[in-house]
Amino acid sequence: MVIQCGIIGNTYDDWLEELFARHEDAVFKVSRIELPNDQGDQGFFKHIEANYDLVIVGESHYFSMEPLLRKGISDHTVLIVSGVEGSFYQVRTAFLEGCFDYIIKTMPEDELKSFRYRLEEHFLQSERNLALLARRITEEMTAVYPRTEKLFLQYWSLLDIEKDGSDYQINDYANAIERLIRFLPLKPIRFHLEDLAQGAAEWICEADYSQERFIATLLFIQQAYRDIFLPHCRHPLVRQAVDLYLDEQFDVETVQDIADHLYVNRSYLSKTFITESDTDLTRYMMRTKMYAARLLLLDSRLSVYDVMEYLRYTDYGHFRKTFKKYTGITPSEYVVTYRDRFSIEVIEK
Numbered sequence: 001m002v003i004q005c006g007i008i009g010n011t012y013d014d015w016l017e018e019l020f021a022r023h024e025d026a027v028f029k030v031s032r033i034e035l036p037n038d039q040g041d042q043g044f045f046k047h048i049e050a051n052y053d054l055v056i057v058g059e060s061h062y063f064s065m066e067p068l069l070r071k072g073i074s075d076h077t078v079l080i081v082s083g084v085e086g087s088f089y090q091v092r093t094a095f096l097e098g099c100f101d102y103i104i105k106t107m108p109e110d111e112l113k114s115f116r117y118r119l120e121e122h123f124l125q126s127e128r129n130l131a132l133l134a135r136r137i138t139e140e141m142t143a144v145y146p147r148t149e150k151l152f153l154q155y156w157s158l159l160d161i162e163k164d165g166s167d168y169q170i171n172d173y174a175n176a177i178e179r180l181i182r183f184l185p186l187k188p189i190r191f192h193l194e195d196l197a198q199g200a201a202e203w204i205c206e207a208d209y210s211q212e213r214f215i216a217t218l219l220f221i222q223q224a225y226r227d228i229f230l231p232h233c234r235h236p237l238v239r240q241a242v243d244l245y246l247d248e249q250f251d252v253e254t255v256q257d258i259a260d261h262l263y264v265n266r267s268y269l270s271k272t273f274i275t276e277s278d279t280d281l282t283r284y285m286m287r288t289k290m291y292a293a294r295l296l297l298l299d300s301r302l303s304v305y306d307v308m309e310y311l312r313y314t315d316y317g318h319f320r321k322t323f324k325k326y327t328g329i330t331p332s333e334y335v336v337t338y339r340d341r342f343s344i345e346v347i348e349k
Contacts, residue, residue, distance in 0.1 A: 003123055004051060006033040009058025011082035012105045019116050035065070044069075049076040053123070059083030063090065067097065074098035078122065130158050131179060138183035141222050142231040148222060152215045155180075159214075177217060184225055228288050235276040237262070241269065245285060253312055255281050290326040293319075297335055304331045 007013065007030060016028060033055065036044040048055065055077045062070060062081050073079050074097055081094045081102045094102045100122070101115055133155050140146045159176055226232070230242055241258050252258050258281070259266040273281040289311050296307045305316070313319040323331050 003028050003053045005030045005054045005056065006048070006052040006077075007031070007056050008033050008035065009061030011056045011058045012103060013056055013082065014105075015103075015112060015116060019120060035061075035069075045072045045076050048073055052077050054078045054080070054119075056080045056082055059086060059090070062094070071097050074100075078119070080119075130155070130176060133158065134176075134180040135183050137180055137218075141184065141225055144232045146222065146226075148218075149215070152218045155218070156211055156214055177221070180218065181221065224291050227284075228291060230277050230279070230284075233277040235272065237264065237269065237272050238276050241273060241281065242284075245288070251312070253285075255285075286322065287326065290323060293323055293331070294327065294334070297331060298339055300339060304335065307331070 005016070005028065013030075016030070019028075033048075033052070055073055057065075057073075057079065059081055070079075078100045079098065080100055081090075083090070083102065083104050085104055085106065086094075086102055091102045100119070103112075103115060107115070133151065137148055137151045137155060140148045140151060155176065228246070230238065233239070240262055244258055244261055245252060252261060255270055256266050259269045262269065270281050273279070273284070277284070293307055293311060296302055296310060297304065302310075308314075308316065308319050311319075320330050323329075323334070327334060329337065
């Protein structure tokens with residue numbers, strides 16, 4: 001969780017470091033805010049809404065502003081007035097104008113603790129809501145007949161989607177996707193899907209219709225999960241075959257290899273797999289390999305030949321033909337088209 005704080009004037013903010021030191025996943029960033037010449041400037045309010053979660057204003061600066069400006073800031077962010085010793089009139093005015101709180105340096109420790117707790121709850125509650133909804137989504141993903149699109153929209157609505165263009169928006173989207181991934185049983189490919197989440201976040205931020213892109217990314221993850229893990233199929237032989245193939249990380253290359261490992265007849269395994277899962281085992285193995293190839297090719301540290309070796313391909317022509325069959329483009333075209341957008345290394349720069 002990244003919380004952006006803007007400061008106007010001379011403020012009492014010693015409490016900030018203690019507030020966020022208790023939360024490993026909370027990153028606190030502080031910057032100064034310059035007031036506009038036109039205090040009724042709607043662009044300034046949009047800037048506040050898009051870039052700040054919390055604004056702290058020094059007492060003298062706060063009451064020198066026009067009431068419209070004070071009210072506008074409090075409407076678009078959490079606003080705290082920091083003073084030395086505010087009068088009853090000043091404190092009452094600040095609260096009537098929608099301020100979250102009015103704090104002074106000489107506050108008693110018990111009142112300061114109460115204030116920190118309320119502010120902490122304000123920010124962390126949204127994180128808890130996102131985590132609960134992510135769990136609900138992943139429970140639906142693993143159901144026989146998932147109903148997730150409505151949940152995806154709810155998930156989106158909990159994110160602060162107005163922070164267009166800000167650096168930390170990428171992390172907000174990526175964290176939301178990664179939070180969802182963490183609840184899925186994705187042991188063999190978790191790392192690569194988390195890389196995809198980071199890249200997808202950048203893709204979403206670049207898009208004109210980011211809500212649609214965000215949901216499209218979640219739908220891709222859902223489809224990949226369902227294609228790879230076949231959660232709708234509970235037959236023990238199918239589960240054993242799937243677990244073996246994923247745990248061995250493509251070291252078993254044919255249906256006969258899997259049958260040998262499971263000590264069953266090849267024909268019986270193939271027939272059971274297609275009857276119980278509605279998927280041919282050979283096709284399942286190839287489709288899963290191509291999902292893995294798409295994820296691995298996003299890693300700029302890997303060449304196409306590195307990916308081929310990991311997936312047990314020895315002939316580039318065969319790999320190229322298979323990849324194009326499942327994706328519509330060649331591995332090289334895929335790298336050129338998507339790696340710069342999705343690569344986690346690009347985002348980290």
